[in-house]
Amino acid sequence: MIIRIEPESDIPIYQQMTNQIIEGIAIGLIQPGDSLPSVRTFAADLGINMHTVNKSYHQLEKKGIIRIVPKSGAVISSPHDYNDFSFDRLKENYKLLIAESLVVGMSNEQIQELVSSTINHLKNSSNKEA
């Protein structure tokens, strides 16, 4: 999988990395059980500070998306590694996003439509890439 970073974007680099890795797993470009490159390798490939990569990995670890295993590095978790805690946290995030959507005037249907089209988009991408 190719990670694309925009150094001059307002989104911090570590956040861009996290987002793309999550999307990559959703699409199926990276499979559960695969390992991510070591922090040093990843930073060297992008020519960025190792702390930036570390920050992204810690963020992913906190979300439960990767497990940092000594020697084998950062390993992608499989769906059954997640628990109620993960779902609760996501529920909170959804709540905030849905609230914001309602505030800007999106209708119930528009929100539903957005959710299903996003899911379709990710699934289609996964078919295309495979």
Place this chain on the structure above:
Amino acid sequence: MTLAIFLIIAVILAGIQIAVPFLVKRTVIFGITVPEKHINNEKLSSFKKKYSLLVSLLSIISLVSYAIWVLSSSASEEQTVLIGTVIQFAIILFSFTLYFYFHGKTLQLKKKMKWGENTKQIQIADLSARAKDEMLPWYVFLVPILITVGVIGYTISQYTLLPDQIPTHWGINGEADAFTDKTPVSAVSSPLMLLVMQVMFLAIIISTKKSGIKLSATATNASRLRQLTLRKYTSWLLFLTSILLTGMFSFFQLRTIHPDIVDGTIVMAVPIIFLVITLGSTVAFALKVGRSDKRSIDEAAAGITDYDDDKHWVGGLFYVNKNDPSIFVEKRFGVGWTINFGNPIGYLIILIPIAIIILFSFL
């Protein structure tokens, strides 16, 4: 003989200098990042042609007059060597001066044409690139090290057989021309120097492997092919060099212990064979890597450009980036690697062995 060797080396040296603008990474012209869609700009092509033409003119004139001078006058061996070396340095100096001239010109052109402005800069990494990395594993570099340790051990065991004068320098004909008194240190000093070099090679290969695989967002496939080709053939070239050096040093060491082991013709052939293989493989390496990314195999994406890291390249030649953990990065003007001067490990790998070797030669 000396003339022929100097001419061959100088011709190869000049040839590589002349070809450099056409062998470098496709998106870097005279040390300046140029967006993919502008790399075939007419002005840039004329800069490259002018550079090559001027370097070839100077090289041809100086080498032809050098050859005529050596053949017509009765120049001594020392004079031939001295002037030959001066000419090689002059060619390098001249091409560097021209490089800086065109570096400035390209920079001006880039500013004037506003290349790369108002486009999104993208930096990319391929998570699966390492799986395609075909560098030789580091442990094959232990083979020459083990051979050298064996040679040192053998020398110690045969210490009484060694002559009272230990050779420290050999001429191009393979015969020793400088000596020092026999002591336990001087007896093994040349294989020890070899050992230092081999350890340096080992350190270089390990750090190269750890250094980044830098890809271009606008020519991802071409740049990946070039990076992987560079890494693979660097490890091969380094291994070959290590083996050749080991062979040559061990041969001379064994001949010091057993002077009658081989006859003179073989002794004369050894340095020549070494020279020919080293030069030949260096040229093959430069061509193989230099041509690897010249066929366009990527679709140009609109609105994006590669991350412009010119600010990390002092004069377009020296890479200084404290954030980048890479120890070596691909050269911008030339084929091969350069040190990341923002990372002190790089200096140590190169400077410590050189310091040790200099120290040895004063002992």
